[in-house]
Amino acid sequence: MKLVTRAQWGARAYRTPNGATPYGRARKGVKVHYLGAPYKDRAHDKCAAYVRSLQASHMDDNGWSDIGYSFVVCTHGYSFEGRGLKRRNSANGNTTLNDENYAVCALVGSSGLTTPTDPQLNGIRDTIEYCREKGPAGDWLGGHRDGYATTCPGAALYAWVQEGAPRPNGSTTPEEDDPMAAITKTDIFNAVWKTDGLAAPADAADVKTNPNWQPQSILRDIQARVRANAAVEAGQSAAIARLAQLVGSGVDTTAVVAAVQQAITDAVIKVDVDINGASA
Template identity: 30%
Template sequence: MIWHIIVFINIIHRTIAEDGHCACAIGNVAVYREAGRLETQFSVIPSGQCVQHRDELRFVTLSNTTWTSLEYAGQIGFVDSNMLSPEVWNGGCPDRSQSVRDVPNQCPRIITRQEWGARPPSHLISNLPATPQYVFIHHGAGSRCFTESACSDKVKSYQDFHMDTRGWWDIGYSFVVGEDGNVYEARGWDKIGAHTYGHNSVGIGISVIGDFRTVTPNQAALNAVTQLIACGVNTGKIQTNYTMQGHCDVVRTECPGKSFLDILNTWPHYHRPNGSYCPPFDESIQMK
């Protein structure tokens, strides 16, 4: 009888020691140094990744949002509690984010025009004449955004500027990506864009919200761009042997920013043509 009790206690101790109390990300979750201070973001928990915590999660309510305090990337941070799913796992926390990234036809979340509040085009826009051979990368050159609400406002401001100031028929890009990790549908896969002068009928234009001359987009945005391109290839919207270029590779501009270009240079399919207007690459960043 005593032996059975000892075995039972040992099993309880081992189970408690192996259980992982986890907070799992529902979507890409921004992490801030201070609750309610969006300008203090320092990282993003990828969708599906779970963060283990030993103690009970701590909560604070500010501006009608409940914030959860936890440790991530070696720092104490705060995230929107609605973006976390508390879970308990035997043997530690799962990481579903890697399995999501490894699925070749996995598409990122694409927020539709209706969802972000797009205006209708002022004219009928023609379809691309063939499956695009090129992917042109841009930046918005303004302030950054880290939440769906803020990024939706930025996309609307792009559309207003393109239509009201430049006189274009719609927002010029094919897609816009925010550092919230979401993709925002602009003209979409099939319509001719107004993003890369002289090349709009042969490629799609993807713009990341922000100014990336001296800083790079966060990992959530970079993941969204690569997933969007993979999605396009796997769904037949982009040619398999596509060529990626920065805006400045074919047009005299600083877009998409030198720091961003240094990252693009490490990606497959990027090609710098003769006569590119882009600045030299940072040689300290090695090709992968």
């Protein structure tokens, strides 16, 4: 689904409290609409501006609290979020009808462009499925004219709705058009993060057990090296302190050397423990 969020199309803030009214019941299904006014198709980079003008008309001319529709689908197949899944629409005719079904409007007019495009039909179908899955909405599907005296959504669009809103002949879902369409940024991140095959440096702490690194192996090795350095520094400090004690007490050179060697051995043992622990 090519969803354009309110923030992405530059929606005005809706008025409260009415604009924040949630649905009071489970949605039976989806009602499809058209503009009921002349519409001329335009380049996709102009569609957001048109949706903003539609919102302005509903709020400023009609006095509504927001754009009336749940979603608006342009001729390029993009679904612009209106009141969305949770806030009750105001496009179906009255409060009861608004509360029963989502309202999905196609940018198709009563004159000018009157026949929906194939990408638009796919976009409407995507939006219907989105409402069913995420709303949730039931399986009922109709036009604005169902239960309300209007010609909306026009002859061409209503005929398609009565057929069950099939995808156009020969068309595919967005995922079939583009196998990457359903893959999220999180999926890509996880796939890259878990990829194995980067050769580990010869001096890596766990190179014997992990000759091929994942990105997380780099962090483990850095952690091991930091711990190793800290342990060596601690061992050196202990050796210096012990050396000072022995020299001050008049112990001979042999004893001093033995004490230093023991302190270094203790540090090496601690380094090995830390590295193994970090690599576990």
